Amino acid sequence: MNILVYPHELAMGGSQINAIELAAAMRRRGHNVTIAAPDGVLSSMIRQLGLDYVPIPRSPYFPSVATAFELLALARRIDADLVHTYEWRPAIECVLGPHLFAGTRMLATVLSMDISHLFPRHVPLIVGTQQLAESRPTQKIWVLEPPIDPVQNKVRDVAAARSRWGFDDDEIVISFVCRLTTDLGKVQGVLEAIEVVGQMASSLKLRLIIAGDGVCKAEVDAAAAFTNRRCGREIVTLTGELLEPDTVYEASDIVLGMGSSALKGMAFSKPLVVQGTDGFWKLFDETSAGLFLYQGFFGQGGGGGPELRLILEKLVADKEKRTALGIFGRSVIVDRFSLESMADRLVEIYQQTVSQDQPLGKRLRSMGRTLFEVAKFRAKMEWLALGFAGTDKSA
Numbered sequence: 001m002n003i004l005v006y007p008h009e010l011a012m013g014g015s016q017i018n019a020i021e022l023a024a025a026m027r028r029r030g031h032n033v034t035i036a037a038p039d040g041v042l043s044s045m046i047r048q049l050g051l052d053y054v055p056i057p058r059s060p061y062f063p064s065v066a067t068a069f070e071l072l073a074l075a076r077r078i079d080a081d082l083v084h085t086y087e088w089r090p091a092i093e094c095v096l097g098p099h100l101f102a103g104t105r106m107l108a109t110v111l112s113m114d115i116s117h118l119f120p121r122h123v124p125l126i127v128g129t130q131q132l133a134e135s136r137p138t139q140k141i142w143v144l145e146p147p148i149d150p151v152q153n154k155v156r157d158v159a160a161a162r163s164r165w166g167f168d169d170d171e172i173v174i175s176f177v178c179r180l181t182t183d184l185g186k187v188q189g190v191l192e193a194i195e196v197v198g199q200m201a202s203s204l205k206l207r208l209i210i211a212g213d214g215v216c217k218a219e220v221d222a223a224a225a226f227t228n229r230r231c232g233r234e235i236v237t238l239t240g241e242l243l244e245p246d247t248v249y250e251a252s253d254i255v256l257g258m259g260s261s262a263l264k265g266m267a268f269s270k271p272l273v274v275q276g277t278d279g280f281w282k283l284f285d286e287t288s289a290g291l292f293l294y295q296g297f298f299g300q301g302g303g304g305g306p307e308l309r310l311i312l313e314k315l316v317a318d319k320e321k322r323t324a325l326g327i328f329g330r331s332v333i334v335d336r337f338s339l340e341s342m343a344d345r346l347v348e349i350y351q352q353t354v355s356q357d358q359p360l361g362k363r364l365r366s367m368g369r370t371l372f373e374v375a376k377f378r379a380k381m382e383w384l385a386l387g388f389a390g391t392d393k394s395a
Helices: 014-028 043-048 065-077 088-101 158-164 183-200 217-231 246-251 259-267 289-295 304-316 319-336 339-355 360-394
Strands: 002-006 032-037 052-055 082-086 105-110 125-127 141-143 172-177 206-211 236-240 254-257 272-275 281-283
Touching: 002 014, 002 065, 002 088, 014 032, 014 043, 014 082, 014 105, 014 259, 014 339, 032 065, 043 052, 065 088, 082 088, 082 339, 088 105, 088 360, 105 339, 158 246, 172 183, 172 246, 172 259, 183 206, 183 217, 183 236, 183 272, 183 304, 206 246, 217 236, 246 259, 254 259, 254 304, 259 272, 259 319, 272 304, 281 304, 304 319
Parallel strands: 002 032, 002 082, 032 052, 082 105, 105 125, 125 141, 172 206, 172 254, 206 236, 254 272
Antiparallel strands: 272 281
C-alpha cells in the first residue's frame, strides 16, 4: 500500500511523534510511506527512521487551498492509496485536495481533547479515547490509543541519567516534559509545579526538572530563577527542548504530565501524576486507571497547587509506593499501549478504509458542509485580523 502521512506540524508534540512512529511501523510491515509536513525539529527523527519526507510550505492561512493542491500533486506523484492526516487542519486540506479531486481514500487521527466542528463528518476517524469516540456516534470511528514503544522507552541506567543532570542519590526528582504553551493549560501546570516544589524544598531534598520549549518559556524561566534564588540552591532545572528526553524520565522519581508525555513516563516505570486544566492533578493508580483509560490522560478542574502538594507529599514519603506504582504503570503500557500491537491494529484500519466505499451523496453533503464551515471560519479570522489592525492604528 502507498500511504501519505500528513501531521499538522513537526514541532515537538505527542500527535506528530505518534504519526512518525506509526509511519515507521507501517514501513516495517512492507508498506511505502511518505510523510509530508512543514519543516520542524522532528524532521530529523523522520530521516533517522529512514522514512521518505517531503517538506511543504507553512501557510499563514489555515486551512490552506495552496497546501491542498500541493497534497493533490504529491498524492498523484506517489500514487497514494490512502492519505492519513493528523488533527483537523490537515484533514480539511486533504478533503479539499486529493480526496475531492482525485478520489484518494483518507483517514484522520484526532488526538486532541475534542473534535473541531469543522471536521468533515464522512471521513473515517481515529481518536485516542472511548469518551471522544462516543461524542460522534454517527461517524465511522476507531479508538486507537497513543502508542508507546516499551522496548525503546524503558529504564537502562538511572545512575548515568541522574549524573547527567547533576542529581544527588538522596534527592527526590520530579520531572515535567511538555511544550511550554497555554494549550490545554500546560504552562499553568508547570508554574504550579514550580511553586509547589519550591515550597516543599524548604524542608525536603527535592528537585524539579522541566524539559520543553514554547511561547511561554520566558515566564517559566523567570519562575524557575525566582524559586532557585529563594531557596538558595538549584531546585528547578530547565533543559530546553529535547528531541529525546529519555534521560529526564529515567532520572526522575515522579513524573508529572498529560497525554503521550504521561504515558512515556509510565513506560519508564515511574509513578505518574496526571495534569489537566484549571488545577486538575490526580495520581494514576489502580483506582483511577479506569477513568484515565476512558477519558485519556487529562482532566478538567481541581484543587490546583494544594492538591498537587498533597499528592507529592505522600509519594515523596513512601518509596515502596513509588516503586509499586512504577511497576503498575509499566504493565499498563506493555499490555495496552504497545507500539507494535497498535501498528497491527492500524494495518487493519487501513485495509478497511481502502476497501469500503461510501455513498456519493453522503460524501458530497459532508464536503459541502465542510466547505461552508471553513468559509465562515476564514471570514471570521479575517474580520478579527482587520479589527485588531484597526485597534493598532487607533492606538
